[in-house]
Amino acid sequence: MPSPAPAPLISLTWTDHVTGTVGYLVVDRLVRGVSSGGLRMRKGCTLAEVTGLARGMTMKEALHFDPDGPPSRYVPLGGAKGGIDCDPRDPAAHGVLVRFLRAVRPYVENVWTTGEDLGLSQDLVDRAAAEAGLVSTVQAVHPLLDDETAARRRLADAFGVTVGGIGLDGLVGGCGVAESALAALDREGVAYSGTRVSVQGFGTMGGATARFLSEAGLTVVAVADVLGTIADPAGLDVEALLAARDAYGVIDRGTLRPGCQELPADAWLGAEAEILVPAAVSYAVDAVNQAAVRARWVVEAANMPVLPEAEALLAGRGITVLPDVVVNSATNAWWWWTLFGDIGPDAEEAFRHTRRSMRALVDHVLERAAAEGCTPRAAAHALVAERLPVMAERFGWYA
Template structure:
């Protein structure tokens, strides 16, 4: 579906890749030049992401993948109103099919406010009929989880980056490498990039460069991530007025060329492409952002021996945390969230690299095949449940 805002001329897109159990899940982003092709790419990745983490013992079973995108500047004062008008226009889909959360350029608080204004109870309205112990119980767990704070950050702003950091640690473990000997560069310092940098540092990895929209801050001895988080703006910009000893500023275009063991892409889609992949100076690229490495660039990196961990395998934590909490697989407490995320990330990463070693394919191909197998398993279990067996 494509929508045009009569007041601003902004265009919005909704793509449902597929329905499972009659429903689909995926975030809503807002950025200039967002296209329907981009939204379709993201929706396909959501289908893979949903199925990849399926465990028969969980209450949660996968939905299909969907995504929304609005071609508009999220910094524009009119952005919240544009967001609300888009959601009002696609309300029939929200009532029946599409559960939505924040994504690049949108904030969960704005989405929640818009849902209240258009008269829907929750941004996951379409999923509520599937909660076994009732919508009230599920929404109570979600509400309490979003009230949890972890070292100055909300749990909802933490789980995604914690999961991306666990992806890095799981990949290193699969290659028998110690985190204490590794360096990392993080592109992006919003909720995903900031939390990723925090938990990489806490695991012993030196974060030697972070990129935001204004440039790159680098320090070969390791950046003081907690200081940077304390001074971070609401739009994910680091405070250049409080540089530490050894910190240096680099131009924006040098974010790829800083030599490191791990590069985490945690900002815009299509960040690594034909025009810049040769600048990559890392052995591992972990996609904390959706669709951040284009296929031709990924093939060229693989030919150089660079391991690319695909988005649907590296950044599923925030999406899965929502569902695990809503459906009661975990409570609202941070320790339960972190434990479930860590186990799921290491299990999934192990499955992928077992397949890589057995077949010689890339992690993306291996992960997509595992996702398809789990989807078939989930559908089989749903059919058995429906028939009463």
């Protein structure tokens, strides 16, 4: 039984004086005085959720730190997370976001680097940050850069890159998730052709994951958004669905081609597919509904989508969960690879680096899980437990 995670360094609750909306900031850990983690907005967001997400960010940073690996300009940061209990579609949401960022401005300026997460696009976060008087949502890391001007220009240029109508920043995370799934298939000797995929959530992460898996030759048979599940056993036209979604990942049903079935919202879970990709909300798979899962792999593109008791039951049925702290970590890492200068503002370079890094990480975790007879999550946790003390010794918490 793993020991409980230590209490976070900072945990605060904010109440909006205008609407009464509640928001949270949790800094789990610092490395060189800085932490990293996105800001989400969803109705029902809780302090416990944000605390768990912040701990997950600490793990993601540690997993991308290889003390024996090749030299890298990117030095891992600590983990943090922000969350606001508000529907992002609420007309008052933007004002709430601005006031939250204004309230936590000292943390963003000094210790917390942040960006888009569930319910928020980077453009929305950037606009709100500017209104709140912030230079950048990652300005806390600026003192760690060799050349701040060049680094900021490099990241801005990278955010201006599009591929197939989608921004590079909206694709790298899905590229990492897809590569994680492909690594699992390769390890088992499963051909891509004929392998079916069901995706919950068609926003940034879900949509990009579906694109990359489809491009690799897999068949996406089901996609779920807030309106329900769209399915076609013969395979969905992923590019057409991407073109038909709005800013919140909701697909225009009027564009669906003949043969597409409109099913209930939870139908994605029991789809006839080998790979299941929860890419929306946390806590999507619980001890009850896990019984509907028929897939061989559950690939966690979302943060904390599978509850621990559900994962244990899935493992008992021979279903492997590839954990979020591994497979969805590429978005965060891409920011830092680009800002610190390991890669430039180029899509193909970003995808190559993402695939290479994620393949090495997933292979390492799966090999350790096989050798120790444990789940991939337990293997990832063990790896983090080994790396965190090395990070602390080498870089310091507050240095």
